[in-house]
Amino acid sequence: MTIQPLHVAHKNAVNAAMLAGPNANPSLANMGSVTNFDRNATIFHEGDAADYSYKVVAGAIRLSKMMSDGRRQVAEFALSGDFIGLNWLDEHAMTAEALTDVTLIAYTRGRLERLGDENQAIRAELFSTLRHDLWAAHNHLVLLGRQSALERVACFLLEMRRRSPNTDKTTIAVPMTRRDIADYLGLTIETVCRMLTRLKQMGVIDIPDRHTIAVRNLAGLRHAAEPEA
């Protein structure tokens, strides 16, 4: 139905174990093939046959659904360590696009199902991933259904901060555009901008550049995210 952008994938003959290092667990990490996608590439598209699932090794991915008239809802931003495309039914329920150049480990669906049947640890990892995704989706429902614009933006920043692998939690990397953030939060670009400006004027954050937020007052940010009863 929709024209699909060209995939720019460089599938290497490198086994994923090479990335996992010598002390890796006997887990999923070393049983797929490494794949790279350029920034803006489509990894899979809503409606595609769900032949592959992926684990993100590096980079960031946008998972979204589109309505027939073009309205878009971003369900999730997948970062390093996250699984995507695991919630197959017959076809992928959403579109995955690379926000930055990304490195993934690709697993065929059949392989993953077999591994899950045979190995208790892997099975537990798959269950755990699905449960975590469900937990995240349910929190997202509360955000979209019941939180104000300022709360949504503050929550988003805290979520990005929490998920950041950096030990330095005073700056938050924001690889996505304002449009992506807006579509994640159920707002418009302009409202996202205004709320960021507001947080800045409140002395809670600084915005050194578009893709970086500096936290100046964490308690203030937390308060903006969920004012107590």
Next chain:
Amino acid sequence: MTIQPLHVAHKNAVNAAMLAGPNANPSLANMGSVTNFDRNATIFHEGDAADYSYKVVAGAIRLSKMMSDGRRQVAEFALSGDFIGLNWLDEHAMTAEALTDVTLIAYTRGRLERLGDENQAIRAELFSTLRHDLWAAHNHLVLLGRQSALERVACFLLEMRRRSPNTDKTTIAVPMTRRDIADYLGLTIETVCRMLTRLKQMGVIDIPDRHTIAVRNLAGLRHAAEPEA
């Protein structure tokens, strides 16, 4: 933290197989204990240890999350055949309350995990349930993030219609209150009422009583739910 209403559970010594009938599959349906809850009873509460999961045999259940200041988001209405409380992490992530008198089959978490490890069919059923819940949550995200009030209400009616076990699809049973619907759709009671009135004035539905909607023009309802691009 919150005072929890008294549970009114009548756990019978009846094995679930008695409900499943003689031709039941060797599936989950016959491996738990039957439990009843009265209308308005709390089945489990957000934060409770996730010791049990349940399959709904009869009745309807509201699954919701509450913010500290009382704002509520309903994530799901569970109807006959649905699983609830499967997405444990350590504790239940939401509160389950009976909308009507309900009959459930209760499974201990440990039992369910063991069954899932031992039996491929049950394992597949558990995976399938989690994937379905995730699919539903993602559709719900689009609804909350990007749809208008009229679209939300129309979608809700179509969802209830789709899930209805009745062969007669001209009337839709709506066991929940307007407040429940509003909290599911991220709206206020008043807006839900107004949109129902609007659909009625459009000749799309009738409202014979609070808990019943008659569909007079299905195509019209579908159009209200998602106007084409």
Next chain:
DNA sequence: CGCAATATTGATATCGATCAATGAAAGTGG
């Protein structure tokens, strides 16, 4: 350098929330 995409800020419009009043149904206790 210059163009296109992205971000910010301002002015105004709109949808849905809030406030308010009434009506209808469902409990509850006599």
Next chain:
DNA sequence: CCACTTTCATTGATCGATATCAATATTGCG
């Protein structure tokens, strides 16, 4: 079964948060 109370639902009037429309500013890229 009825009177009384409470909860739930509907409708109207008004308000306000966020969307929309519009104008610039900034960034990134060929």
